[in-house]
Amino acid sequence: MASFTALSTSRHRKETKSYVKSHESDAAVSHVSSISPFKQGVHDENGLFNYIPKSLEIRSSDEAGRGIWTKATLNIGTTLLSCKPKLAALSNTYLDSHCSACFRPTPPTALQRCTQCTTVWYCDADCQNRDWSFHKLECIALKRWAAAAPSAEASIPNDAIRCLGRLLWKRKKAGASSDWAREINAMQSHRSSTLQPSTTEFHTHLAHSIVQYLGLLSPTDLAEFDIASAADLVDVISRFTTNSFTLTSPSLTPLGVCVSPAVALINHSCDPNAVVVFPRSSGSVAQEPLMQVIAIKPIAADEEILTSYIDTTLPKSQRQQFLLETYSFTCKCNLCENEGKSDSVDPRIAIWCPKACGGTSPLPVTDTDIVRCSKCKAVVTSTDAVIDAARVGQEALDKATALQFRDPEKSKQLTNNLIPILLSTSLTPSTHPLLGLSRLQQSLLISSLPSLSSLTGSQEERKAAQDLLDDAIRSASRSVSGLTAVLNEGHPVRGIALTQLGKLLAVDEPSPKEVQQPGDAHPHFFTKAAPFPPSGPPRLKLAYTTLMRAREELLIGFGKSNDGGEVGKDVREALVAIEKELGVWKQGVQNVIQDQPKPEKR
């Protein structure tokens, strides 16, 4: 059986970074979407990217520039591309708990620290040696930065600055004509004239930090890095922000930032057919962190591979704003183009029918909007209340997200206060910002679960732990319900959400309930009438079926040949353990039945 502790450590530490791509992506439509199917041609890369498999091809389109197309039909769960990023940097939070070479977590005692800068840690001497060509120059810069830092909190530059430093040193060392530098230099950049003012400001700020980190005294010193002017430096930064990825753990916790020019060739769709994951499945430490592109929809020959750069659980307005600010384009994918054009309501902006017929209507935007249930056509009359609730919910989500690490109690309180209001104004679990609040609440509740071994025998303490666990389960089931409506089957975010729910259900109950109360879970996922979460054997059975579902989805999202990645293997083991436990239970019940005195025949 699982314990609380294992779950608490799986909490996603999300740090807001507009310069990196999130892997939370996708939607449920199964038809093909290519950006510019007519004006495209095979792109000549002059011998670069020879590690891209022969089944794929780099082509260009007028609308989106270079992209990757398939030459053969590919099934869901197929690994399309597998490579180690050319550059990577751990975020500051993980520098002392994860290895800076292979990015795996290691118990603190087993980590070796660089004795010079005392900032980066490694599993062992092998990992340290592998990272040495990068760290050699970084080490000096880190010491210089720490010596000049105004406070202890500012003594380590963030991961973007450290990753850009690695890029510039390596580019200089490899030489402009090397394949390494040519692939990096060919990455798309956006000149200041096409950027949003907020993005230009951010790039300028980053440029100042880089100059300080590299220890340069004047802009002319940039020449040694093959950078002719300040504008050229901003160009390099734009190339980095447009093409970098969030490096995540196998359970999608953001760990840092990385650059792979090959994976960065893939264009965006809010309705993607592939995802980028780090399943930790290579079996070789030297290969980690291994980055993989996996098909989450069947992909036909001559179809473009598209991943999502953003969180596609967000409504169109927010997706488009983020894409324009960070990537300088307006998305024209199926999901964006078709919003509001069909009868079906986008689950990201849906409210339940006022007559509870089971249908939904779109969330009203202004108080003069007249919205109707798509099924029974009943008119929503509480427009003002719904608009207010959505606005207050968004404010609370922004605040709670900002506070989640600094003041988790306050962050949790905000989610606890707002979720019942949004539920009472009929927002569906998939609707923004309710889905975002549920996911945040779930991660905060999981973090606050006590470890079972720390519980004393006190009945009150066990009861409080049980209530907290049940709250976390209800929150997790609401998240699963919402994610299931907006992401298509096999999306890694769905697989991980199901895994968390299944594991919560499998935790030993500190104080099993005798009388159960109905939960607030969405009726399409768990019936309102049935007590939720159940207790005892029915709970363990639900854990089993949820983890079975999780495993099927993980096999797609993290790749069939990877056995669903590290999490997929872990779920397989959990299922075996539950099967045994359920078997023991069944046997125990059979023994009790056999021991009962048989009723006498009359």
Ligand SMILES: C[S@@+](CC[C@H](N)C(=O)[O-])C[C@H]1O[C@@H](n2cnc3c(N)ncnc32)[C@H](O)[C@@H]1O
């Ligand atoms: C990571 S790069 C993708 C590869 C890029 N097309 C190239 O030629 O190197 C991201 C940039 O590609 C372009 N892009 C990606 N997806 C797009 C889309 N759906 N529509 C238009 N432009 C897109 C945008 O300019 C964006 O900033």
